[in-house]
Amino acid sequence: MSIDLEQFHETFFEESFEGLDIMESGLLELEQGEVDLENINTIFRSAHSIKGGSGTFGFTSVAEFTHDMETLLDQMRNGERQVSVPVVEILLGSVDVLRNMLNAIRDGSDIDVDNVAEMTVAIKGILGEESSATEVAVSQPVSVAAKGWLVQFKPAVDIMKTGNDTVRLLRELNSLAETAEVTVNNESLPPLSELDPEDCHQSWSINLIGGEVSEDDIREVFAWVDDECELTIESLADEENYVGPERRDDDRRQKEPERRRTERRTSKPAESSSIRVNISKVDELINMVGELVITQSMLSRFGEDEEFNASTIERLKDGLAQLEGHTRELQESVMRIRMMPISFAFQRFPRLVHDLSSTFDKKIELIMTGESTELDKTVLEKIGDPLVHLVRNSLDHGIESPQARIEAGKSETGVIELSAFHQGGNIVIQIKDDGAGLNKDKIITKAKEKGLVANGERLSDDQIYDLIFRPGFSTADVVSDVSGRGVGMDVVRRNIRELGGAVEVKSKPGEGSVFTIRLPLTLAILDGQLVGIGNETYILPVISIIESLQVKSENINAVAGNAEVYRLRDEYIPIVRLYNIFGIEPVSTQLESGLLVVVEAEGKKIAIYVDDLLGQQQVVIKSLETNFKKIEGLSGATILGDGTVALIIDIAGLIELYQKDMANVVPIKGGGLAA
């Protein structure tokens, strides 16, 4: 029977990468001086599993590399080797090498052999071995007795208590040779009254004749009971011994690892991405589908044999209401399948912070909370890089050097807090540091230098901090290789916006900064407020709406140029006439006859002028970029119940569009959409 082992590869890779993550976080804990035996055991087990799996599935180079790591870890868990920083560092490096190897094998690319060799030497150096090839399988000439063998087998009394069965051993022996003459010796058998049926008191002598049996073959049969028996093997024809050139293939089992299989996979070079889904989520789905089927069969009755009257219409309405409920639940269940805990994005940070603190000579404690907060897999994958950038930034620019911290009367160790939580239908991720805080003067000077702020322009603190997200802005005195050269924060903001999210920063001098990222739960569906402008319907994300109000003319103020603001309680909020931005013919241009919808994004508010509010519903987001092209101020489109297309407004983008517009003092020409 031949079984295609390739079908298990995906699982193997998946669990190996998980294992590597476990090793990494375990090693980082070790390095911090928390020597906990269970932790070492866990690290060892991960290495051991990777070694076992890679050997079995034919990735010999991985198995060989892991072998030395395993040996080292084994010494550590047996207390034979002290846990020390250099050893942990090498193991961390090995984890990286291993990860690269596995990636290369999975993608069908070449393994970085030099890298592997270098690390192997490093590990062997610790183990105190010469970097000679280990365990070279020397193929010894196998002696085969031409005529046969005399095997004497005297098992220990309790041999059966390990589940070994002498009959099985004899049967196996019998299968080796052409003929086997067996003599049983019952001499030591006690009288029946004293006989324990669970004991074995017999011994056997067997003449094996013919069938090209080697001594190893016989020893192999008794391998498991080596220590539970007396075994002698004598050749029946010593003088005729000869060196046999061949062994039967079957008997090669267990003797040497298989080295034939090639490492490289031929197909599937690209990542085939899969997600692991908790079985309860799937059950939930099946359950919902069941409900849906029941509702469907109930509804289908109306199309068949029933006459319509007032009472059937009532029931039809009930049925439709049920259908709506089930559809929504089903949709939510399906969405949940895509949800994964944010720990997948967080888990790389302990390592990153560890590496960077030594690069920068800073002492950092990383605190992570809310790791089980779930968000969409796509969002999760794309939020990784921006997060890395923000954490690096906090570490590089936020946290001061230990010296400076002591002088400022703080603890020598800086704290970076990474937290995730739900807030009003959004996922919020915060990166908080207790460093020096953003330097307002430096930001303004820099911004003026770069022409981002006009001389004499007055900005609020938050507006000043927000400048760091503008393209081409970087305050680092020395450009380090970590925080990059000014291609940082603007890219972070752009990436987060592409996910339909927003990022803002708050800071207090001497106390630190907090970066807050808000992300939608999912990219596919949005709670939308439908608004009418002329004949068009637009959709505003409900999440960004603060309130909607009827316009009182005394609260409208015109300011410089053609800008208008609305006084809402103590605030002045710019009015954005949507029809102007998108070039549509509105029902009315008189603010009093329409409505204002106050929305907020990234800490800025605007009041959008619309003709009418139409209703709220969940809408499925279709990408404009893939179906048409990217348009500023819009995040996508959707198809409404009546088949018409409605465009979804990107509030942050709209605010930017409006600000640009005001800066140029040229009204935005119509176009965009109508075209």
Next chain:
Amino acid sequence: MATILAVDDSASMRQMVSFTLKGAGYQVTEAADGQEALNKAKSQQFDLIITDVNMPVMDGITFIKNLRGEANYKFTPMLMLTTESAGDKKAQGKAAGATGWIVKPFNPDQLLNTVKKVLG
């Protein structure tokens, strides 16, 4: 047909063992650690146990020791999956009551040959 309990914390190994044995017609139940295996073995009688050694919660050797103490598992064959290098593990396993071992890495044919021999 004979029933087999396959115990391994590695999903890929478990899948491979289970798939191979099922393909040969055996009834296979899986468990991810010694404790889970012990619970399953107590609620259903198996004809053969195949277990990994290094596992979280309860390792294979402890599992074998515990199960061997059960009256209806006194003579049941119990095989450990072990690596060649772990000589002392084999001895520990034997002392705990293991019948024998299968050395990793192994391929499906090697696994089947061994299982066939043990189950006869």
